[in-house]
Amino acid sequence: MQASQPILAASNLSLGYQKSKQTKPIADQISFSLEKGKLTCLLGPNGVGKSTLIKTIMGQIPAISGSIFLNGKPIENFSQKALSQKISVVLTEKITTGTLNVRQMVELGRIPHTGWLGRLSGKDQQKVEKAIQTTHISYIEKSPLSELSDGQLQKAMIARALAQDGEVLILDEPTAHLDLVNRYEIMRLLRKIALEENKAVLVVTHDLEIAIQTADQFWLMQCGNPLVTGSPEDLIIQEKLNLLLPTDKLIFDKVSGKVQELDVFEYPVFHGPQEIVDWFKLALRKNKLDISKTGLIISLQLAPFKGTLQIEETTENFESIEEGILLLKTRFGKGFQ
Ligand SMILES: Nc1ncnc2c1ncn2[C@@H]1O[C@H](COP(=O)(O)OP(=O)(O)OP(=O)(O)O)[C@@H](O)[C@H]1O
Numbered sequence: 001m002q003a004s005q006p007i008l009a010a011s012n013l014s015l016g017y018q019k020s021k022q023t024k025p026i027a028d029q030i031s032f033s034l035e036k037g038k039l040t041c042l043l044g045p046n047g048v049g050k051s052t053l054i055k056t057i058m059g060q061i062p063a064i065s066g067s068i069f070l071n072g073k074p075i076e077n078f079s080q081k082a083l084s085q086k087i088s089v090v091l092t093e094k095i096t097t098g099t100l101n102v103r104q105m106v107e108l109g110r111i112p113h114t115g116w117l118g119r120l121s122g123k124d125q126q127k128v129e130k131a132i133q134t135t136h137i138s139y140i141e142k143s144p145l146s147e148l149s150d151g152q153l154q155k156a157m158i159a160r161a162l163a164q165d166g167e168v169l170i171l172d173e174p175t176a177h178l179d180l181v182n183r184y185e186i187m188r189l190l191r192k193i194a195l196e197e198n199k200a201v202l203v204v205t206h207d208l209e210i211a212i213q214t215a216d217q218f219w220l221m222q223c224g225n226p227l228v229t230g231s232p233e234d235l236i237i238q239e240k241l242n243l244l245l246p247t248d249k250l251i252f253d254k255v256s257g258k259v260q261e262l263d264v265f266e267y268p269v270f271h272g273p274q275e276i277v278d279w280f281k282l283a284l285r286k287n288k289l290d291i292s293k294t295g296l297i298i299s300l301q302l303a304p305f306k307g308t309l310q311i312e313e314t315t316e317n318f319e320s321i322e323e324g325i326l327l328l329k330t331r332f333g334k335g336f337q
Contacts, residue, residue, distance in 0.1 A: 005072075006033030007167055007200045008057065013066035015052050023064060026052045029226035030066075032219060036167060036200045039191040041211040041232075043204075043244060044221030050204045053221070054172055057202075059083050070168075084112040088161035090154075090171040102148070102156045103141040106131055109163030131162035134193065151182035158186070162193065169193065172204045183207055187214040208244070212236070212257055220244060261285055266292035272300030276321075280307075283325050291332050298324070 014028035027049035034040055044050050055061045057068055059075050067074045070086060078086070088109070100108075109131065110124045120128070132138055135155045140148065148156065154174055161169055171190070175183040187203070191214050194201040202219075205211050211218070212232045220228040220235065222243050228235065235241055241252040245259065253260045256278065267284070268291050270277045280300060284291070297310040307318040309327060318324040 006035050008032070008034040008068060008070055010063075010066060010068045013056070013068065014064040015049055015056050015061075016064045017052075017061065018064075025064060027221065027223075028064075030221075032227055032229055034168065034200045034202055035217075037194055037198050038216040039187075039194045039201045039203065039214060040217040040219060041203050041205050041215040042219045042221065043206070043208065043211060045223070045244065048221045048223055050221055051172055054089070054170055054202075054204065057170065058087060058089055081112055084164070084166070086166050087168045087170060088164035088166035090157045090161050090169075090174055092172045092176060099144065101142050101144050102137060102152075102159075103128070103132065105145060105156055106141075106159045106163050109160040109165075112164060127165055128163045131159040134162060134197075135159040135189065150177040151179070151186070154178065154182075154186055155189070158189065158193075162197075166199075168200045168202065170202045173206070174203060175205060175207055175210070183210055184213075187211070190214075191216075208241070208259065209257065265290040268292065268294060268296040268298055270298050270300065272298075273302060276300045276302055276305075280321055280324065283321050284328075287325055287329065289325070289328055289332065291328060294332060 009032065011031045012028075013030040014025060015030060016023055016025040030053065042050050042053070052061070056063050057075070059078065059080065062076070067076070069075070070078060070083070075083065106128050107120060110120055110127065114120060114124060132141055135158050137152065137155050137159055140152055140156075145153065145156070158171070158174070161171070174190070175186050178186065187207070187210050190201050190203060193199055194216070215232055218230060218232050218235055220240060220243055222228075225243070228240055228243060230240070236252070236254050236257070239252070239254070245252060249262055250259050251262050263285065267281060270280070277300060280298065295311060299308040299310065300306070305320060307321070307324045309316045309318070309324070316327060318327055
């Protein structure tokens with residue numbers, strides 16, 4: 001199937017910083033195409049160069065080599081104003097302009113269209129209103145920014161970027177300070193915006209599990225290697241997510257969809273439903289309990305929970321996973337290494 005025309009594209013880009021006459025290379029072999037209507041997540045370890053890539057896309061720093069194309073034209077051909085009409089960005093720094101209220105901050109999103117002193121036209125007001133509605137923040141539109149929770153502030157920042165009305169929306173770690181429910185909510189909101197408003201949304205995140213649940217595309221950035229792109233599902237079955245991990249310690253388990261510590265021992269024989277067996281194994285792993293050569297059989301059942309340890313002729317019962325682990329520790333050693 002033919003992919004739709006990307007709004008942003010780059011081929012074999014090298015990124016880095018220029019200080020006096022010295023170049024500090026950060027990443028190379030960066031090729032991508034960002035499409036409208038899709039939520040794309042950029043993932044990679046700390047320091048690999050994700051923010052550097054964002055700064056390069058925004059035209060804040062030049063690429064060492066290669067070009068980024070916006071609607072088929074090199075971004076260096078766009079003025080900063082033209083670029084900010086096309087690309088809206090939400091960075092990680094918190095806005096601390098205490099006196100502004102939410103609506104006033106969202107209105108600032110129109111500056112690329114009106115100029116600093118420009119009055120908001122009816123169309124500008126409509127864009128602001130729509131951004132407030134989409135992000136469900138009407139109830140706090142009069143609140144000063146200093147009185148917002150991190151989740152509310154993040155939504156207000158997204159609203160400001162929406163009011164800016166670029167075709168591309170870029171967010172650097174928008175869920176960094178949020179609780180689990182808000183992290184899901186923000187990512188679902190961003191997917192909805194991509195889909196319903198036909199924007200190309202690019203999100204830098206470390207939230208692998210939430211990104212798997214919400215993103216249409218992944219960009220995986222790893223030190224010294226080309227950017228790997230594709231749908232999360234395809235990258236999972238191709239075992240590409242392990243590129244993000246130190247695979248001597250951690251591994252992405254494609255069945256559970258979670259990152260797991262690499263097993264350092266074999267498990268004993270287990271009987272029981274997989275969903276409890278897996279949680280029992282996690283507790284064994286965390287406690288580093290090597291009971292592989294003990295001839296032990298562990299039987300587990302749910303609702304009501306019942307666990308049995310069987311070794312040769314002896315059986316012992318336990319009422320919870322915690323109690324089972326305690327029993328094993330008492331019988332087979334300290335466990336902690
Ligand atoms: N202004 C700068 N001048 C020189 N080097 C910089 C500058 N900003 C960042 N770097 C370096 O570039 C590298 C990549 O940093 P960057 O912030 O892009 O990584 P990141 O992947 O976004 O990391 P994180 O996940 O921790 O946010 C780091 O080694 C950093 O020290």
